[in-house]
Amino acid sequence: MRKSTSGKPPVRHAAKRATNVSVKTDLLVMARKAGINLSATLERAVSEELRTLARRRWREKSKEAIDEYNLFVRDHGVFSDSTRKF
Numbered sequence: 001m002r003k004s005t006s007g008k009p010p011v012r013h014a015a016k017r018a019t020n021v022s023v024k025t026d027l028l029v030m031a032r033k034a035g036i037n038l039s040a041t042l043e044r045a046v047s048e049e050l051r052t053l054a055r056r057r058w059r060e061k062s063k064e065a066i067d068e069y070n071l072f073v074r075d076h077g078v079f080s081d082s083t084r085k086f
Helices: 025-034 039-078
Strands: none
Touching: 025 039
């Protein structure tokens, strides 16, 4: 698979490549009996894990700016404070 430079998971139509993974025997047996597509399941799980990691990294990278903005809003409010009705 191509490595994404945007931090987003690779596009779904990217070429596939065979690889080896180790799975607990009992899980493999149950998955096969249930007709679970292991490749598709692994792709979804890895994509979700990558999205979670990207969100976590963004929050860590942006924490200082977000905290500063929240302090500003606490002290000064936001532009729409004078126009909202709730």
